[in-house]
Amino acid sequence: MSAANTSVKHFYIPDEQSFYLLSHQDAKKLKDWLALCRHQLERLDYRNIELIGKGAFGFVFAGAAPDGQQLVFKFSRINLSQQVQDRLEEEAFMLSHVEHAAVPQLIEFQRVGKQAILVMERAAGIDLEQLSLQRGPLPARLVMSIAAQLAQILLNLRQFQQHYQLKPIVHGDIKPSNIMFDPQTERVALIDWGSSVFAQVDTNGQFVANNVMDLMSSDVQQTNARLGDVYFIGDEQLAGALSTTRFDEQGLASTLYALASGQSCRFSRYVITPNSLNLPKEFALCLTNLMDDDPVRRREAGDYFFKNIQYMQHIAFAKNEDITYQAMIPCWVSDKKQDIESVVYSSRKSFLRVEAYQHEMNYTNDAQFERYYKNYMQGMGETEKAFISAVSRLGKYPVVGGLAVRWQAEGVYIDSSLNLHDPSLKQAFELAVNNVVILARAIHRQGIFKSCMFNAKDTLHIDREHENVPFIPEQDTRIPFAVSEVSLPEDQSKLHSYFEDGEDPDELLILPPAMRAIIEKLNGIHHTGCIIFEAMPTHLKIHSYFMLLAHDKQQMFEELLQQLIALIPQIRGLGLSGFMKLPYKDTRYFEHMERCADKFYPRNPHNIEENQ
Numbered sequence: 001m002s003a004a005n006t007s008v009k010h011f012y013i014p015d016e017q018s019f020y021l022l023s024h025q026d027a028k029k030l031k032d033w034l035a036l037c038r039h040q041l042e043r044l045d046y047r048n049i050e051l052i053g054k055g056a057f058g059f060v061f062a063g064a065a066p067d068g069q070q071l072v073f074k075f076s077r078i079n080l081s082q083q084v085q086d087r088l089e090e091e092a093f094m095l096s097h098v099e100h101a102a103v104p105q106l107i108e109f110q111r112v113g114k115q116a117i118l119v120m121e122r123a124a125g126i127d128l129e130q131l132s133l134q135r136g137p138l139p140a141r142l143v144m145s146i147a148a149q150l151a152q153i154l155l156n157l158r159q160f161q162q163h164y165q166l167k168p169i170v171h172g173d174i175k176p177s178n179i180m181f182d183p184q185t186e187r188v189a190l191i192d193w194g195s196s197v198f199a200q201v202d203t204n205g206q207f208v209a210n211n212v213m214d215l216m217s218s219d220v221q222q223t224n225a226r227l228g229d230v231y232f233i234g235d236e237q238l239a240g241a242l243s244t245t246r247f248d249e250q251g252l253a254s255t256l257y258a259l260a261s262g263q264s265c266r267f268s269r270y271v272i273t274p275n276s277l278n279l280p281k282e283f284a285l286c287l288t289n290l291m292d293d294d295p296v297r298r299r300e301a302g303d304y305f306f307k308n309i310q311y312m313q314h315i316a317f318a319k320n321e322d323i324t325y326q327a328m329i330p331c332w333v334s335d336k337k338q339d340i341e342s343v344v345y346s347s348r349k350s351f352l353r354v355e356a357y358q359h360e361m362n363y364t365n366d367a368q369f370e371r372y373y374k375n376y377m378q379g380m381g382e383t384e385k386a387f388i389s390a391v392s393r394l395g396k397y398p399v400v401g402g403l404a405v406r407w408q409a410e411g412v413y414i415d416s417s418l419n420l421h422d423p424s425l426k427q428a429f430e431l432a433v434n435n436v437v438i439l440a441r442a443i444h445r446q447g448i449f450k451s452c453m454f455n456a457k458d459t460l461h462i463d464r465e466h467e468n469v470p471f472i473p474e475q476d477t478r479i480p481f482a483v484s485e486v487s488l489p490e491d492q493s494k495l496h497s498y499f500e501d502g503e504d505p506d507e508l509l510i511l512p513p514a515m516r517a518i519i520e521k522l523n524g525i526h527h528t529g530c531i532i533f534e535a536m537p538t539h540l541k542i543h544s545y546f547m548l549l550a551h552d553k554q555q556m557f558e559e560l561l562q563q564l565i566a567l568i569p570q571i572r573g574l575g576l577s578g579f580m581k582l583p584y585k586d587t588r589y590f591e592h593m594e595r596c597a598d599k600f601y602p603r604n605p606h607n608i609e610e611n612q
Contacts, residue, residue, distance in 0.1 A: 018341055020456035023539045024463060037061060037075050040112045046071065057084060057194060062122055070122040071107060072191075075115060087194060088116045094196040095120065097169060102153050102189045123180035123189035128259060131181050133396050136428035137262035139321035140279050140601045142186065147256050147283070148313040149188045150179070151306055154248055167198035167208045170243050173228035174251030176258055195226035200242040203299070231265035231389065232258070236295070249302040253290035262431050264393045266291060268386030271442040272435065276596035280315050282308075284600060318605035327430040328437040329588050331418045337398075338421035341456045344395030345532055345543065347578060349388065351447035353379040387439040390432070391451050397429050398422050400545040402530050402580045403451045405440050411591045412440050415582045417528045418453075419547075441593040452530035452580050453545070460542040462568065470569035471540045479531070479561040481546035483554060508575025509535050515567045519579055522560050526550035532578035535571055542568075549583065 019027060037059065038049045046063040053060040058076040065071055076085040092109035099105075104121035111117070128146070132138065138146075158168050172195030180189040200223070202208050225243040227233070234250025237243075254266035260277040261268070274287040286308075289301035380388070391403065401417040414437065420429050458480050462471045511519075511533065519531070529546035548557050 018343055018456035020341060020459055021343065021541065024461055033078070034059070037073075037115075040115065040117070041073055044112075046073070049073075057087065072104070072120050072122045074118040074120075078115065085116060088118050091194045091196070092118050094169065094198075095193045097166065098157065098193065098196075100153055100156055100190075102149065102187070104189060104191060123182075123191055124187075125180050125182035125184075127191075128176035128179045128181050128188070128255070129264065130177075131183075132176055132259055132262060132264075132428075133393075134425065134428060136431040137277070137323065138259045139317075139323075140260070140277075141317035141321065143256055143260045143279065144283065144313045144315065144317075145186060146179070146181075146188055146259065147252075148309050150174070150190070150252055150255075151309045153190050154245070154252065155306055158245060168202070168245050169196055170199050170225070170245055171196050171248050171251070172226050172237070172243070173233075174248050174255055175229050175232040176255055176264075179255065195228045197224045197226060197243050199244050200224060201244045203244065203246060203302070205244075231267070234291075234298070246299065246302060249290060249305070250298070253287055253305075257287060257291065261435070262428070263386075263390065263435060264396075265386060265389040267382045267389060268435070268439055269382075271383055271386065271439055271595050273595055273598070275598040275600065278599050278601050280312065281600040283312050283315075286312075315601075316605055317601075323427065323431070325427075325431060325434065328434050328590070329414055329416050329418070330586070331420055331426075331430055331433060333423050333426050334419070334421045335423060336421075337423070339457075340398035340400065340421050342395045342397060342399050342453055343456045343543070344392055344451055344453050345576075345578065346388070346391055346449065346451040347576075349380075349449070351445065352381075352384040352388070352443070352449070383439060383442050387436065387443060387449075390436045390439050391449075393432050394418075394429070394436070394451075395453060397425055397432070399429065399453050400455055401453050401528070402582055403436070403449075404580065404582060405449045407440075407443060407446050407448070409446060411589055412437075412443075414440065414588045414590070416588075417582045437588075437590060438593070438596065441590050442595065444592060450578075450580055452532060452543070452578060454530060454532075454543045455545065456543075458544060460544075462540040462542075464538055464540075467537045467574075471535075471571060473565050473568050477565050479542065479544050479546070479565065481527075481529070481544075481548055481557065481561065483548045483551060487549065487551035509533060509571075509573055509577040511577050512567060512570040512572070514570060515564060518560055518564045518567065522557070522564075523581065525553045525557050525560075526583060527557065528581055528583050530578065530580040532576060533571065534576045535574050537574065540568070540571065 019030065022030060034051060038061070041049050041061065041063055045066050047066075049061055049063040051059060052062045052072075057080065058074055061073040061075070063071055063073060074088060074091075076088045078085070089109055092106055095103075095106040104123045107119040107121065109116070109118050154171075171190065171193060173192060174190070178190065178192040180191055181187075182189075199208050223240050223242050225237055225240060225247065228237060228247075228251065230238060232251050232254040234247065234254075237247045237250065257266055257269060257274055257277075258264060260274070260279055261272050263272070269288075269291050274284045274291070275281075277284065279287070286301055286305050289297050290305060292298055292301070398421040399418060400421070401419045403418070404415040406413040406415075418433065420426065460473075460477060460479065462473050462477070464471050526549045527546055528549065530544065531546070532541075532543040534541040534543065546557075546561075548554060550557075
């Protein structure tokens with residue numbers, strides 16, 4: 001792989017690789033492999049097989065046993081090393097030691113040829129990440145209920161293991177997507193034990209041993225911890241400390257914070273503080289201390305949490321859980337739901353990195369470390385990480401458009417064109433956008449950040465044999481575009497030019513002058529959208545979203561796009577080159593803000609109901 005192509009991973013990195021972003025060859029391989037998985041399960045007499053999830057290590061299917069029992073099947077990715085594939089069997093071993101009503105039980109672990117399959121019970125409902133995306137910040141009542149249930153699971157696990165003179169189990173990857181939620185009963189279940197290990201030290205930092213030989217082994221010198229999701233794990237686990245059930249206190253705190261704030265990470269806790277989330281004061285202060293920089297304060301808060309959560313959950317809550325808010329930047333919402341698979345590509349992340357940043361990792365052979373941290377966030381400050389995560393969260397909604405955030409000494413300027421294609425998600429999406437704005441206001445530096453949001457289903461793919469031959473598009477290749485319902489004269493809005501921000505230092509692909517000339521002509525036609533060229537050794541992707549606003553220029557617009565296609569064989573080099581146009585140029589200005597003001601749940605919530 002060339003140096004240029006390696007660097008591409010630093011920028012324009014989507015959180016999850018959409019099926020529609022794969023090359024034709026890779027997409028066919030994935031389709032064939034998924035079909036093989038289904039076939040294998042059907043040969044074992046399982047029925048109604050469906051793909052329900054994918055992660056860094058494998059794929060997850062759901063289905064039914066012959067007796068109707070609902071099950072989950074995990075397959076490891078066959079292109080990973082054998083050492084990583086073996087982790088599925090280790091997960092089965094750890095899960096076999098867990099007994100709790102809120103933990104789906106292991107059914108069996110088996111191999112069909114070289115393929116390992118983990119079979120377990122299926123928990124009811126949806127995961128909490130999906131619930132969070134649907135509802136936005138969860139109400140205090142529900143956050144407290146989830147907190148109490150998870151606390152009981154973790155406490156019972158510790159007590160169960162101690163009762164049978166076994167080492168406590170560390171789940172190691174507590175986060176919203178690993179917690180199932182039944183909307184009918186509001187009960188939760190803890191799933192995905194792929195990062196679980198036996199604890200090496202207890203909550204007091206003392207070595208855990210079943211016998212003297214355990215203490216003499218090398219295990220007390222080297223961590224057995226798995227990384228977990230870096231968006232949610234605490235400092236000790238991230239640094240590779242000896243494993244302890246304290247790890248799960250951090251995962252639990254991060255999860256509760258994310259659910260209460262409508263986010264997908266813990267990084268923003270210094271700006272959008274737990275004390276600002278309308279939570280009961282005692283619980284908010286406990287959560288603040290659980291995620292404090294001081295390890296002693298974290299441990300004390302963990303002890304306090306487990307000792308008092310059963311009392312805290314009995315706080316009286318109002319029946320009305322509606323959220324009152326105002327959208328900080330405009331969002332256009334379609335009247336009808338459309339099937340869009342959004343992907344967020346962001347550039348100019350380099351200026352968000354912190355100079356002279358040093359962070360040593362004690363282990364680096366983890367797929368999630370490679371995927372999330374090493375090439376994505378290492379070198380960024382906490383608030384910068386939170387901002388990047390907040391922008392990425394927008395891509396989990398059916399949205400197209402873009403953002404341009406400009407930081408100046410006096411404040412933050414935001415241009416946007418955000419088009420949501422599911423009216424039921426309006427509140428949750430606008431609150432997610434508000435979080436982006438809040439975090440942008442807390443960043444103090446001068447520079448620009450651009451983010452494009454497009455429908456992966458519209459991405460064009462062009463393949464070639466090797467790097468020394470041109471990309472040749474098929475004759476029927478077309479760059480899609482939509483036409484607005486109403487033609488808008490250009491003087492209604494100030495243009496956000498493709499080129500007004502200058503060259504992007506993070507982009508590596510230089511388009512031929514003829515292509516740039518066509519894009520400049522497109523720039524003169526009133527529209528909104530983006531186009532990104534992503535050139536790899538044997539594969540070119542053209543991501544785009546265009547909405548034409550000047551109806552009388554439709555023929556010219558279409559002709560220019562076709563001229564762009566015709567010039568594709570002139571592309572040389574590898575990397576990315578992206579252009580964005582945001583004509584709804586009612587630029588929003590915001591002053592800098594260090595942190596959100598405290599807002600606790602009222603002692604007498606019934607006053608809320610009376611005043612609403």
